[in-house]
Amino acid sequence: MAKDYVVKDITLAGYGRKELDIAETEMPGLMALREKYGKDKPLSGARIVGSLHMTIQTAVLIETLTALGADVRWASCNIFSTQDHAAAAVAEAGVPVFAVKGQTLVEHWDYLDRSFMFEDGPNLILDDGGDATLYILLGARVEAGEEDLIAVPTSEEEQAIFDQIRKRMKETPGWFGRMRDQIKGVSEETTTGVHRLYDLKKKGQLPFPAINVNDSVTKSKFDNKYGCKESLVDGIRRATDTMMAGKVAVVCGYGDVGKGSAASLRGAGARVKVTEVDPICALQAAMDGFEVVLLEDVIDSADIFITTTGNRDVIRIEHMRAMKDMAIVGNIGHFDNEIQVASLKNHKWTNIKDQVDMIEMPSGNRIILLSEGRLLNLGNATGHPSFVMSASFTNQVLAQIELWRNGGEYENDVYILPKHLDEMVAALHLEKIGAKLTKLDPEQAAYIGVAPEGPFKPEHYRY
Numbered sequence: 485m486a487k488d489y490v491v492k493d494i495t496l497a498g499y500g501r502k503e504l505d506i507a508e509t510e511m512p513g514l515m516a517l518r519e520k521y522g523k524d525k526p527l528s529g530a531r532i533v534g535s536l537h538m539t540i541q542t543a544v545l546i547e548t549l550t551a552l553g554a555d556v557r558w559a560s561c562n563i564f565s566t567q568d569h570a571a572a573a574v575a576e577a578g579v580p581v582f583a584v585k586g587q588t589l590v591e592h593w594d595y596l597d598r599s600f601m602f603e604d605g606p607n608l609i610l611d612d613g614g615d616a617t618l619y620i621l622l623g624a625r626v627e628a629g630e631e632d633l634i635a636v637p638t639s640e641e642e643q644a645i646f647d648q649i650r651k652r653m654k655e656t657p658g659w660f661g662r663m664r665d666q667i668k669g670v671s672e673e674t675t676t677g678v679h680r681l682y683d684l685k686k687k688g689q690l691p692f693p694a695i696n697v698n699d700s701v702t703k704s705k706f707d708n709k710y711g712c713k714e715s716l717v718d719g720i721r722r723a724t725d726t727m728m729a730g731k732v733a734v735v736c737g738y739g740d741v742g743k744g745s746a747a748s749l750r751g752a753g754a755r756v757k758v759t760e761v762d763p764i765c766a767l768q769a770a771m772d773g774f775e776v777v778l779l780e781d782v783i784d785s786a787d788i789f790i791t792t793t794g795n796r797d798v799i800r801i802e803h804m805r806a807m808k809d810m811a812i813v814g815n816i817g818h819f820d821n822e823i824q825v826a827s828l829k830n831h832k833w834t835n836i837k838d839q840v841d842m843i844e845m846p847s848g849n850r851i852i853l854l855s856e857g858r859l860l861n862l863g864n865a866t867g868h869p870s871f872v873m874s875a876s877f878t879n880q881v882l883a884q885i886e887l888w889r890n891g892g893e894y895e896n897d898v899y900i901l902p903k904h905l906d907e908m909v910a911a912l913h914l915e916k917i918g919a920k921l922t923k924l925d926p927e928q929a930a931y932i933g934v935a936p937e938g939p940f941k942p943e944h945y946r947y
């Protein structure tokens with residue numbers, strides 16, 4: 485039988501398996517779900533297509549989904565984020581995975597397409613950044629004549645997705661519409677993908693229910709923040725070995741990822757400045773002790789520039805031209821358009837090593853660009869540690885179970901998991917770090933107006 489996976493090197497599976505075994509010891513939430521649901525297999529019959537960074541932590545997520553009875557096929561959501569030994573371990577265990585670190589954009593969409601190729605097609609999507617959802621919904625609109633294939637491509641990225649859609653339409657007419665109609669729902673991992681879902685809902689183009697995993701408190705207030713706190717500096721160090729202490733670093737954006745990123749750089753000894761557009765986040769940054777500046781005012785003096793906004797064109801060509809020699813430029817937001825990388829294409833590039841390039845500006849000054857502007861903590865390092873990803877992925881598994889069991893009861897809207905599940909995810913992670921939870925007595929519970937077993941906060945509480 486032809487092999488049903490694409491990985492860099494299947495002989496890396498043994499190494500991947502050893503790291504997976506270690507990761508399991510740091511992912512108590514996922515292991516508790518295996519324990520709790522392993523017998524009942526609540527995901528029996530679910531055919532899940534996953535599009536999420538193919539790392540060691542994701543491998544533990546995949547094997548939790550299969551332990552709960554799901555059939556799973558997987559692609560990475562980013563061309564640089566795969567850990568090839570993780571992909572090999574998953575493939576060797578029999579889950580079709582299509583992911584190679586350093587794959588091209590054309591391969592990216594081809595691999596995503598392959599991850600949909602269950603015999604009867606998938607019925608659930610687990611997405612990170614929304615590419616799997618976009619592929620099906622855009623394809624279905626093109627198929628229905630609602631979107632003009634010829635007029636749209638404006639970038640290499642868009643060209644690649646439209647080429648793949650065209651190919652699939654030719655090979656399997658009507659395929660996108662069929663896929664769209666049999667998907668029961670999607671659970672979405674990240675801020676950027678969640679933006680896309682609310683936008684689809686607003687335009688009346690969301691054809692199935694969606695669960696916004698990102699805005700579970702135990703996701704965005706932990707992974708986006710404490711995750712980046714560990715993995716941002718890890719990425720910069722592995723890429724450049726630069727001395728961080730004493731350097732001036734600028735963090736663009738002070739949302740959850742920005743807060744973790746600024747803390748990461750400060751922890752390494754850098755002098756950190758922040759840019760923001762939202763006065764609330766700007767005030768938070770200032771009161772956390774960071775100088776809040778305009779990018780233009782620090783552009784020729786800072787050493788390290790990191791974008792965390794999920795917005796486009798934050799560091800533009802005129803900024804990069806004004807930077808001092810050997811400034812380090814990187815992004816930790818979901819897409820590479822935070823930095824105008826496309827406008828650097830006609831400059832002189834010198835590749836230093838994988839995912840590290842030196843680019844010469846007209847003035848003769850050079851910048852060091854990390855992961856071609858794609859999220860550097862996954863491109864230059866290995867992403868967040870297992871423990872914090874356990875909280876994120878426990879939410880993912882709960883969302884998949886909910887969509888599979890009760891998806892039919894939801895409207896085509898975007899939902900957040902209920903607070904008692906959020907609190908449960910946190911509770912599952914306390915013992916591992918030796919945290920002991922105080923119990924409310926009934927009088928105290930009544931006094932603050934909650935049940936002794938929770939939920940402990942009203943919906944409007946912000947943490």
Ligand code: NAI
Nearest residue numbers: 674675676737739740741760761762793794795816817818
């Ligand atoms: P967020 O919405 O909490 O924060 C973004 C912040 O950027 C906001 O406070 C916003 O006001 C600010 N901002 C927007 N435009 C700006 C501009 N032009 N200049 C300065 N500030 C600006 O979003 P969150 O959760 O922090 O996510 C940010 C990005 O990171 C998203 O793309 C998300 O998908 C991604 N992400 C990446 C992770 C990783 O491991 N690399 C982990 C989690 C999220």
